[in-house]
Amino acid sequence: MGIIEEKEIRDEETIKKVIQNSFPSVPVFMFYNNKQYPIKVVNIANEGLVIKSLGRNDTEPRTLFITNSGNVFRFTFTLIGSKNGYEVLKPILLEIKPASRVKERISGGKLYITNVTNQHDIAKSLVGDNVRINSIMKVYSQKVREKIPYLDLFIHDRYDTRLKLLIDHDKPIFVPNKTDPESVPENFIPYKEYYSLLKNSKQLERYISEISIPLKYKNMVTYGYLSAYNEVPMDISYMTIVETLGSAIKKDIFSHPVLHETKEAIPISDISEGGFSVLQQNSVTFGKIFLLGGTLIFDLCASANEKIVCRAIVRNIRPTEHHFRIGCQFYNEYEEEVKNLEAFIKKHAPDAIKDKSVNPFETTPPKPEEK
Incomplete structure (x- = not known):
């Protein structure tokens, strides 16, 4: 797509296609109270666009921007609903015009x-180094086997359901006891979201508790996750163990030039x-x-x-x-x-x-x- 003439699009399906093709790969901003804010896009679903809330309490239309191929796109959304720090938005208008810099560099x-x-290239390169990484993982699994019987490391250039859940919510998974959904603390992925996506996983059938933490390159790019499963409930002290393991495993992985x-x-x-x-x-x-x-x-x-x-x-x-x-x-x-x-x-x-x-x-x- 090159620079195009100014135009308006009101067809919802057409706007959704533009969102699906562009939002996953470009920065998205919200203009609110005379200021631009970066927006974390959580999901692009049939019911609407799910974003992480800025903490707005009003129900006014949301205005989001992107720039792409020399054009600026202004999307107007109605607010369908909000819950647990997320908003669901329905697109009603897309306006496009040639972009220009607010201030020269x-x-x-x-x-x-x-x-x-x-x-x-990050996850792709790590997948190619899987033999060395598996040997690293084996060493750490043996160290904690008495306390954590099953430890799993997932690194792949394609997301599985668990990794997508961790990326979308940008929070760890901590299920202390699956027989007590209320045991999940507030600052972790809600049990309802977790269960609806992972209810058919083998780990959920076999184990009673789970901790999964995202593994990030330079604390910015999630390339995998470390999971701990147990046949008995796990408390917050287990989270400390898993986080310590995650840091050590990351350090060992990148101790060799792999990227x-x-x-x-x-x-x-x-x-x-x-x-x-x-x-x-x-x-x-x-x-x-x-x-x-x-x-x-x-x-x-x-x-x-x-x-x-x-x-x-x-x-x-x-x-x-x-x-x-x-x-x-x-x-x-x-x-x-x-x-x-x-x-x-x-x-x-x-x-x-x-x-x-x-x-x-x-x-x-x-x-x-x-x-």
């Missing part, structure tokens, strides 16, 4: 990126709080990591001691005389990620911070500065 100065890897990752310091050509660009020469590593539409995980650095882990989407790749110019958009799902990124950029490139009260659908291209 500035020079990247001393900022650079390093330890860059393609998000899609396609560039270790070089790549200077940032220009940056705003919304995105940045870098110049890269063509190479084998370049072709495996910097893919158009791909998601990157990397360290954004001001120095070896001042850095922040970030995620971004490769929006465009353009050849220059000696390099490829790679344009990226920061990809944040949570307000905390946005705040951390803004604080870092404000410290090291303060002119890149824009006015977040500007509605991205109502902006016009900025005029060039007078010289």
